[in-house]
Amino acid sequence: MTQVVAAIIKKENKFLLARRAKHKVHGGKWEFPGGKIDLYETPEQAVERELYEEFKVKTETLKHLVTITHDYKDFKIELMAFESVVTEGDFELNDHDQIAWLSLEEISDYELAEADRELVDKLRTIL
Numbered sequence: 001m002t003q004v005v006a007a008i009i010k011k012e013n014k015f016l017l018a019r020r021a022k023h024k025v026h027g028g029k030w031e032f033p034g035g036k037i038d039l040y041e042t043p044e045q046a047v048e049r050e051l052y053e054e055f056k057v058k059t060e061t062l063k064h065l066v067t068i069t070h071d072y073k074d075f076k077i078e079l080m081a082f083e084s085v086v087t088e089g090d091f092e093l094n095d096h097d098q099i100a101w102l103s104l105e106e107i108s109d110y111e112l113a114e115a116d117r118e119l120v121d122k123l124r125t126i127l
C-alpha cells in the first residue's frame with residue numbers, strides 16, 4: 001500500500017485545494033497538496049517537503065487529522081491528512097495548474113481525486 005500525505009491548510013474557513021497538472025496520474029483532479037512518503041521520512045517531513053517542492057512555501061505541520069484508505073484497483077493508497085500552516089513564502093505552481101481556497105461546501109462542486117471524497121466527508125465531521 002502506498003502511503004500518501006496531504007496538507008489541510010485553512011484560511012478564514014476556506015481550504016487550499018490544488019488541481020493536478022494534466023500529464024500526472026489523476027490529471028485534472030483536485031486534491032489536497034502532498035504526495036508519497038519517501039523511505040526514512042516521517043509523515044510530517046513528507047508534508048513539509050512536498051509543499052516546498054510543489055509551491056516553494058515553508059509549512060509547519062500542526063497535527064494529524066484523519067487517515068483513509070482507498071483502492072484505485074491498480075494500486076491502493078493510505079492517505080494521511082495533516083493540519084498545516086504556511087510560515088514562509090508565496091505560492092508558485094510547479095506540479096499543479098491551479099490552486100483554489102474553498103469552503104467545505106464549495107469543495108463538493110469540484111472534481112476531486114476519488115479518495116478525497118471520503119476524506120472531505122470525514123473532515124466535515126471534525127472541522
Ligand SMILES: Nc1nc2c([nH]c(=O)n2[C@H]2C[C@H](O)[C@@H](COP(=O)(O)OP(=O)(O)OP(=O)(O)O)O2)c(=O)[nH]1
Nearest residue numbers: 004006025031032033034035036077113114115116
Ligand atoms: N497529494 C495527494 N495525493 C492524492 C490525494 N488523493 C489521492 O487519491 N491522491 C493520490 C494521487 C497519487 O496516486 C498519490 C500521490 O502521489 P503523487 O504523484 O502526488 O506523489 P509524488 O509527488 O510523491 O509522486 P511522484 O509524481 O514523484 O511519483 O495519491 C490528495 O488529496 N493529495
